[in-house]
Amino acid sequence: SKPIIIDTDPGIDDAAAIGLALFRPALDVKLLSVVHGNVSLAKTLLNARRLKAFFGTDTPVAAGLDAPLLYPPRENNSSGVHGVSGLDGWTFTEAPGEVETGHAIEHMRDIIMKSSGHVTLIPIGPLTNIALLFKLYPEVIDRLDAVVLMGGSLSGGNVTSAAEFNIWADPHAAKMTFASGAPLVMVGLDVTETALITEEDLLTYKSRSKAAAMFDSTFRHYGDGDMTAGVAMHDSCAVAFTDRPDLFTTVEKRVEVVTEGAARGMTMEVPGKPNCRVTVDMDTEGFRNWFTETLAAMP
Ligand code: BDR
Ligand code: CA
Secondary structure, three states, X not given: OEEEEEEEOOOHHHHHHHHHHHOOOOEEEEEXXXXXXXXXXXXXXXXXXXXXXXXXXXOOEEEOOOOOOOXXXXXXXXXXXXXXXXXXXXXXXXXXXXXXXXXXXXXXXXXXXXXXXOEEEEEOOOOHHHHHHHHHOHHHHHHEEEEEEEXXXXXXXXXXXXXXXXXXXXXXXXXXXXXXXXXXXXXXXXXXXXXXXXXXXXXXXXXXXXXXXXXXXXXXHOOOOEOOOEEEOHHHHHXXXXXXXXXXXXXXXXXXXXXXXXOOOOEEEEOOOOOEEEEEEEOHHHXXXXXXXXXXXXX
């Protein structure tokens, strides 16, 4: 199966993405590297440890950067969307899982360099850890299968009219990542806003699966959707692309990131040599089937 590393700031839709990745037979989650983002690193790290225990996985959890490269840190960036804890709507009863000693970037490097198969990096938070990994250890870049990141948009933002949250939260790190030469896939709002999961999709599972019950309950707290119309599974789309690229249409593009001013965090298509593949369309019905079929395998 495919070795993957998920770099995450959980986060309600991060929690779904992590759960789905853990229960896909073709994916092997080698590490959850944690970054600041939706809420502070202290909270995203605790949430990652809670998810490790909740899903009963041995996958190591390691702490990364607690602030953007240049902009000042913000404690509750997205509490309006994910709640004050970052995972509002569910009370986790399991004791939080262990956290590794040592920095997430060191763990990422070791796993990528030692893996027999090429690793896929799946960043679903701000790109701070990824930018510094590539800066400190550029030798990892050639050893990656792909970097499938959830972030950006070619059609307007969610945190501002120009910017998607993960890119906006650390635009300098995003700029470095897009300039790194790594094999990037940008899974942006263009598709993720169409990846909707409704209460009806979870209905048959929530009485027999605690994962489905947790998703149902947290999705109701997820501030940018309603459960009847459906909630956008942004981060799960990056996992879905890695597992089932056939569900997506991509186009090669050159994308640059605006770091300052009113358009901070905007991902702009510019002329020139392509630096990433951008998902421009997805099979939303196929995605929904993929999501529920995976849910059926969860505890
Ligand atoms: C992204 O922002 C976060 O709030 C979500 O977890 C997702 O990674 C969507 O813009
Ligand atoms: Ca996220």
